[in-house]
Amino acid sequence: LAKTTQPISMDSYEGQEVNITCSHNNIATNDYITWYQQFPSQGPRFIIQGYKTKVTNEVASLFIPADRKSSTLSLPRVSLSDTAVYYCLVGDLRSGNQFYFGTGTSLTVIP
Amino acid sequence: EPEVTQTPSHQVTQMGQEVILRCVPISNHLYFYWYRQILGQKVEFLVSFYNNEISEKSEIFDDQFSVERPDGSNFTLKIRSTKLEDSAMYFCASGGANTGELFFGEGSRLTVL
Numbered sequence: 040l041a042k043t044t045q046p047i048s049m050d051s052y053e054g055q056e057v058n059i060t061c062s063h064n065n066i067a068t069n070d071y072i073t074w075y076q077q078f079p080s081q082g083p084r085f086i087i088q089g090y091k092t093k094v095t096n097e098v099a100s101l102f103i104p105a106d107r108k109s110s111t112l113s114l115p116r117v118s119l120s121d122t123a124v125y126y127c128l129v130g131d132l133r134s135g136n137q138f139y140f141g142t143g144t145s146l147t148v149i150p
Numbered sequence: 151e152p153e154v155t156q157t158p159s160h161q162v163t164q165m166g167q168e169v170i171l172r173c174v175p176i177s178n179h180l181y182f183y184w185y186r187q188i189l190g191q192k193v194e195f196l197v198s199f200y201n202n203e204i205s206e207k208s209e210i211f212d213d214q215f216s217v218e219r220p221d222g223s224n225f226t227l228k229i230r231s232t233k234l235e236d237s238a239m240y241f242c243a244s245g246g247a248n249t250g251e252l253f254f255g256e257g258s259r260l261t262v263l
């Protein structure tokens with residue numbers, strides 16, 4: 040089971056780009072890397088998923104180096120509404136594996 | 151957009167009572183999960199369910215807990231004899247075979263007095 044390690048917290052000013060890195064040294068060959076966002080008293084919400092290299096969608100980019108032992112979530116030009124906890128998960132849903140949440144990174148966006 | 155729905159949104163119960171939390175996953179999904187989150191703490195995996203049986207469960211998911219998919223649409227979590235430390239937000243999630251993404255409900259807040 041691949042364990043993930045993230046910074047506990049980060050602060051950023053509005054309009055800045057934020058990069059959150061996650062370490063997952065024992066990622067398995069079939070594992071995908073998925074990032075979720077959680078606001079207080081709400082369920083986690085999917086942000087982005089990737090297997091290798093770079094993935095981009097309308098809200099974020101995900102950078103994965105060739106060894107896949109880490110990944111970086113990049114949020115362009117954050118706003119106050121991006122203040123949330125961000126979780127990195129590693130696993131393969133297609134095989135029915137469970138997904139374990141780590142401690143997550145609490146991002147605070149400052150005006 | 152399809153969504154996972156959970157009921158009740160909030161339940162208050164006395165210690166020792168049985169509680170059933172209900173979830174309606176997205177209709178064509180195959181994988182179902184229960185997680186819990188104690189206030190201020192991380193999201194903890196409880197159990198995953200696939201093909202009408204438990205596929206994995208955590209240490210938290212002891213004999214006090216059970217899950218069921220009684221009618222092909224609902225997915226329930228039963229807590230047989232609640233304890234004070236069961237007070238938490240319980241999240242249901244479902245996933246399809248081809249997306250690798252979990253969709254979470256808004257949660258059921260359980261308060262045990």
